[in-house]
Amino acid sequence: MPNNYPAVSLTNAKAYGAQEVIIDTPKHGVELGELNESEILAVLTMYQRRTAALSKIKGLDYVLIFKNNGARAGASIAHAHSQVFATNIIPPDVQEEITAAVNYHAKHRRNAYADIIAKEIKGPRRIYTDKLTAAFCPYASRFHYEAWIFPRRLVDNVTELTATELKSLA
Structure with a gap:
């Protein structure tokens, strides 16, 4: 799903990129480490699918998938999630x-x-x-x-x- 607070956009030449949120699980209050193997596999498969899709967009040279847990780490939603960040800049x-x-x-x-x-x-x-x-x-x-x-x-x-x-x- 799209990120509600993206740092980059496919329509912004000065901050070109895509930013998405992957909901790790439908279970509220459960973190990635608490999921079973098949649930973690589903998350990893989604990482793979989103990386493949974003890599096909012209000008996106770098895809990063990361997790930040809790408000102190910058998370704006409490539900277990990952973020996908794709840009035209390799850090x-x-x-x-x-x-x-x-x-x-x-x-x-x-x-x-x-x-x-x-x-x-x-x-x-x-x-x-x-x-x-x-x-x-x-x-x-x-x-x-x-x-x-x-x-x-x-x-x-x-x-x-x-x-x-x-x-x-x-």
Whole structure:
């Protein structure tokens, strides 16, 4: 659904983009972490669908899906939801990460994320692994309780994940 307070719009050349809200569950007072696997899979599938749809719009180069819980985090609705933010600008920190990954590959002839996953799934920061998914606390976390969740098959975009991979992530 459209965001009632969008920071960007497809009709605003100075703040070009799209901003949407995804209702995570019809259950009021329930957060994402309280949903069962099939309910989380439905949320992830919607993330995939909205990313695919927004990526087809001319001029939208970057899609970000995020959650903010509660008024202190900027949420304007109490019901469990996610936001989709698509713009024509790739944020500088994201561009730096892309550049670093490209440089790592040029130097080592390996994927930086594959190397991170291979190391972390054997270490003390591992949270969860299966054949399709790896979850761990990153080295030098920036935030309390920060966790990285990766598909084991490296893809460039959530739209490339299979239904089986999405289920594993759920």
